[in-house]
Amino acid sequence: MAIKLGDIRLRRYKVGPGMIFIWIVGALGLSVAAWRWIAGLGATTNLSDHRGWGIWISFDMMAGIGLAAGAFTIAAVVYIFNLKKFYPLVRPTLLTGFISYILAALTLLADLGFPLRIWHLVIYNNIHSPLFEIGWCVMLYSAVLALEFSPVVFEALHWKVPLKIIHGIQVPLIIAGITLSTLHQSTLGTMLTIMPYRIHPLWYSPLMPVFYYISAIAAGLGMVVFESYNSARTYGYRFELKLLSSLTKIVPWVLGLYLVLKLGELVVSGDYVYLLKGDLASVLFIIEIMGGVVIPMLMFADPKTRNTSNGIIWAAFYAMGGLIMNRINSALTFFDGALYLPAWSEIAVSVGLTCLGIIMFDAAVRFLPMFPEPTAEAGKK
Amino acid sequence: MPINRRDFLKTAGAGLGGLALVDSPLGQLEIQAKQQEANDQASMLYDATKCVGCRACQVACKSRSSLPPVTDPERIWEKPLDLSADTWTLIKLYEGEEGTSFVKANCMHCVDPACASVCPVAALEKTDAGPVVYHAERCIGCRYCMAACPFGIPKAQWYSNAPKIQKCDFCADRLAGGERPACADACPTGAINFGSRQEMLDVAHSRVTDTERYVNTVYGEHEAGGTDVLYIAGVNPLLLGLPELDDRSLPSIDWPYMKAVPWVVGIVGAFLTATYFYTHRNEGKEAQDGH
Numbered sequence: 001m002a003i004k005l006g007d008i009r010l011r012r013y014k015v016g017p018g019m020i021f022i023w024i025v026g027a028l029g030l031s032v033a034a035w036r037w038i039a040g041l042g043a044t045t046n047l048s049d050h051r052g053w054g055i056w057i058s059f060d061m062m063a064g065i066g067l068a069a070g071a072f073t074i075a076a077v078v079y080i081f082n083l084k085k086f087y088p089l090v091r092p093t094l095l096t097g098f099i100s101y102i103l104a105a106l107t108l109l110a111d112l113g114f115p116l117r118i119w120h121l122v123i124y125n126n127i128h129s130p131l132f133e134i135g136w137c138v139m140l141y142s143a144v145l146a147l148e149f150s151p152v153v154f155e156a157l158h159w160k161v162p163l164k165i166i167h168g169i170q171v172p173l174i175i176a177g178i179t180l181s182t183l184h185q186s187t188l189g190t191m192l193t194i195m196p197y198r199i200h201p202l203w204y205s206p207l208m209p210v211f212y213y214i215s216a217i218a219a220g221l222g223m224v225v226f227e228s229y230n231s232a233r234t235y236g237y238r239f240e241l242k243l244l245s246s247l248t249k250i251v252p253w254v255l256g257l258y259l260v261l262k263l264g265e266l267v268v269s270g271d272y273v274y275l276l277k278g279d280l281a282s283v284l285f286i287i288e289i290m291g292g293v294v295i296p297m298l299m300f301a302d303p304k305t306r307n308t309s310n311g312i313i314w315a316a317f318y319a320m321g322g323l324i325m326n327r328i329n330s331a332l333t334f335f336d337g338a339l340y341l342p343a344w345s346e347i348a349v350s351v352g353l354t355c356l357g358i359i360m361f362d363a364a365v366r367f368l369p370m371f372p373e374p375t376a377e378a379g380k381k
Numbered sequence: 382m383p384i385n386r387r388d389f390l391k392t393a394g395a396g397l398g399g400l401a402l403v404d405s406p407l408g409q410l411e412i413q414a415k416q417q418e419a420n421d422q423a424s425m426l427y428d429a430t431k432c433v434g435c436r437a438c439q440v441a442c443k444s445r446s447s448l449p450p451v452t453d454p455e456r457i458w459e460k461p462l463d464l465s466a467d468t469w470t471l472i473k474l475y476e477g478e479e480g481t482s483f484v485k486a487n488c489m490h491c492v493d494p495a496c497a498s499v500c501p502v503a504a505l506e507k508t509d510a511g512p513v514v515y516h517a518e519r520c521i522g523c524r525y526c527m528a529a530c531p532f533g534i535p536k537a538q539w540y541s542n543a544p545k546i547q548k549c550d551f552c553a554d555r556l557a558g559g560e561r562p563a564c565a566d567a568c569p570t571g572a573i574n575f576g577s578r579q580e581m582l583d584v585a586h587s588r589v590t591d592t593e594r595y596v597n598t599v600y601g602e603h604e605a606g607g608t609d610v611l612y613i614a615g616v617n618p619l620l621l622g623l624p625e626l627d628d629r630s631l632p633s634i635d636w637p638y639m640k641a642v643p644w645v646v647g648i649v650g651a652f653l654t655a656t657y658f659y660t661h662r663n664e665g666k667e668a669q670d671g672h
Contacts, residue, residue: 042539049465049536052527080653082660113522113537113544124502124519128632128639131525132501175653182649183642190638194495194631197531197624209638335528 008156011366013235019362022355029352032345033110041113044345050338058331060107060350062188063324064100065138066212069220070227071097071145072181077247079174086247088240089224091152091370096227098145099357101138106356110349130191137184144177152368186213192330200334201271202285208330211262218254219323221247222296225316227361229309234362237371245306251319252301259293281334288329292322415630416607419492422511423556424578425565426585429614429621430594432483432572434472441567442470445552466538466547470564475621482614484621485573487564488513488534488549489601490609491630496526496535498632504546505535511578511609512551520546531605531626551609578609585613606630 036044047054074093078086109115121135147166154163166173189212196204205211225244232239266272275282296318305311332340342350364370443450443459451461451468461468463486470487494513497505504519505526522544526535538544552562560566565575574584582602589595600618601608604626612618619625 038542040540040542041537041544042541048539049463049527050533052524052537076653080657080660082657111523113524114520115522117521120502120519120521124504126498126500126503128498128636129501129503129525130635130639131499131523133639133642135501171657175650175657178653179646179649183645186645187638190635191499191525193638194499194529194635195531196631196634197626198528206634 008153008367013366016234022358026352026355026359029348029350029355032348032352033106036110036345036349037115041111044343046340046343046346048338048340051340052337053331053335054340055328055332055342055346055350056107056111058328058335059324060353061104061111062327062331064104064107065188066185066216066323066327067219067223067320068097068100068104069181069185069216070224071100071220072178073217073220074224075148075174076178079171080178086243088371089228089243089247091149092227092231093224094145094149095152095361095364095370096223098142098149099360101142101145102360103353103357104138105142106353107349110353130187130194133187134184134191137180137187141177141180141184144173144180147173148177152370156367156369182213185216186210188212195335198336199330200274200281200336201269202266202274202281203326203330203334205265205269205271207261207265211258211326214254214258214261215323215326218251218258218296219319221251221254222316222319222323225312226320229313229316231365231371235365235371239309241307241309241312244312245303248300248306248312248315251315252297255293255297255300255319259289259297262289262293284325284329284333288322288325291318292325296322415493419511419607419609420577420579420582422492422509422578422609423551424511424576424581424609424611425551425562426574426576426581426611426613427485428572428574428588429482429484429612429616431570432472432485433570434474434483435569436472437567437569438485438564438573439468439470439472441563442549443468445555445563446550464534464536464548466536466540466545469547469549473622475616477616477620479616479620482616482621483572484612484614484623485564486622487610488551489532489605490549490551491605492607492609493605493630493632495529495531495605495631498636499525499529501525508553510553510556512553512556513548514550514553515546515548517545522546529631531624531631578611581611585611589613603628606633 032044041047045054070093074086074089077083078090105118109118112118121132121139126132148170151163151166154166186209189208189210192199192204193206193208225248228240228244231237266275275285296315299305299311299315299318302311305315440459442448446469448467448469450459451465452458453460461471464471470485473484473486475482475484490511490513491507494505494507497503497507497513501523502519502521504516504521505513506516507513522537524535524537524546526546527533527537535546535548537546552560552564555562561575562573565573574581576584582599585599585602589597589599595613595615596617598613598618600612600614600623601610604623606629612621612623614621
């Protein structure tokens with residue numbers, strides 16, 4: 001009873017001790033998540049009435065979705081702006097995006113008080129709620145990502161008809177994906193605009209939707225660099241330095257726009273006075289802007305840095321770190337509420353889900369034609 | 382309350398950002414209309430100068446809603462220190478340089494409540510009668526309401542694995558039956574007044590003119606776009622744990638963005654389609670040349 005699985009076959013990459021460690025941590029994290037579902041949020045987390053959202057929201061959801069912005073950016077670059085040379089980056093980036101959204105959904109299942117009611121978003125509605133919009137966008141975009149990625153699977157299975165269908169609707173699909181991303185990436189910022197009294201003025205701004213959108217594009221591209229580098233190192237593929245260097249030429253412009261808007265808003269609103277206070281908020285704000293915006297901007301702008309593996313990787317790290325820091329600062333650290341340090345269980349679930357993401361990526365690389373192998377078809381392109 | 386400079390500039394900043402999303406005059410009119418409508422809503426006026434701190438309201442609240450006591454380790458005293466899922470109203474005491482005053486903490490039943498506006502499944506609802514009520518069967522437990530409420534009112538049942546959001550519901554069932562809220566009914570000194578919002582505002586304003594006894598301000602008249610629970614006191618209400626808020630209703634801040642969603646879809650979609658056709662304008666030719 002052999003089922004023909006076409007090109008879905010195990011590619012024999014070495015399983016290093018690192019991967020085994022990730023499996024173990026992933027399993028532990030999921031066990032802790034299971035415990036949280038049995039025992040309840042109160043018993044297993046440090047969340048309280050005065051700190052309703054912890055690291056699952058600020059780090060896993062807000063930063064996680066932000067870092068997944070590479071998927072729609074690359075899709076736009078390759079399919080809409082027709083820069084075909086970046087095609088080799090498409091598949092792994094789409095996969096990273098898809099996995100990120102699966103993780104975001106899993107995080108939500110850990111965080112929601114009634115995880116089994118997550119589908120209520122479908123039957124009840126409130127168009128005034130940013131979270132309602134995010135929920136729908138994420139649902140639809142996950143479906144779009146699955147479809148965008150499905151040719152990889154169909155190709156491997158040699159299924160011609162579905163491949164043709166997907167190819168036929170590819171452009172509308174890509175446009176839908178970019179539109180949905182534009183909506184929910186910015187709406188993550190809109191979510192916080194209703195809290196002017198809760199969020200520190202250095203982070204609070206009516207422009208938060210714009211800030212969240214722009215910073216996600218920059219950090220999402222950073223994530224593309226990081227993910228390419230890691231795949232190259234782990235699976236022995238060629239590191240597409242030239243392509244990435246060419247792609248990330250745009251990052252200084254994106255970060256520059258972010259910087260100008262962000263600082264401009266501080267000056268116009270008069271909130272720059274909080275910078276002069278010398279307290280923790282001002283120090284962390286300056287670290288965030290210098291380390292997460294200015295430094296990666298300069299590094300990506302400098303061809304010498306951008307054209308070396310080390311340079312581009314570090315620039316990517318700074319850009320990603322900037323986004324993570326921004327999301328945690330605005331939605332947790334400087335979000336007024338009770339003093340909070342994540343419980344070990346919250347960290348375990350966060351880390352465990354991240355490991356699960358790596359495991360899913362690893363499985364895809366092992367079973368699916370993720371990277372262009374030297375075939376006749378690839379040669380034509 | 383005048384709009385302070387910072388908030389004015391914040392709004393101006395949004396305009397400068399190139400987004401035509403700042404509150405339009407029309408939006409302001411909408412809010413005014415809402416406040417007008419609100420004047421018929423059920424309202425409570427808490428007069429701190431008449432409160433003797435007997436906590437009869439607390440007890441009445443607990444018994445009406447069958448809320449468990451929050452006790453000390455010996456289980457003798459019912460002594461909640463703060464609002465929680467099991468304590469929907471609470472008498473607190475302020476003692477300081479400006480004097481002494483009791484204060485009753487509970488849901489403010491905003492005219493335009495942030496909690497109801499952010500709830501993705503409309504589990505929290507502002508009823509026409511005034512009360513902000515909770516439909517537990519809809520709730521997914523995202524706790525966005527807790528984050529959005531400027532008064533920090535919604536609380537979760539953290540001890541439960543089915544953690545409902547809990548808060549004062551203004552005894553909506555009693556009101557529907559023509560009764561007064563349990564706390565107002567129980568108050569022996571007339572510190573908790575109940576009536577339409579307009580009536581309560583009239584009573585409040587006539588009382589606070591007596592500046593010997595009152596600080597001349599009615600908290601809740603304009604705060605966060607107005608609330609159905611109003612406060613007058615002998616000390617500055619801001620000392621009583623009530624937050625300093627400006628007149629904006631909070632949902633009016635993010636509604637322009639949410640309202641823009643169809644526009645964003647249209648503009649981004651059209652831009653992408655146009656760009657696609659522009660960048661692929663030579664595709665067909667190349668293919669023909671190739672064949």
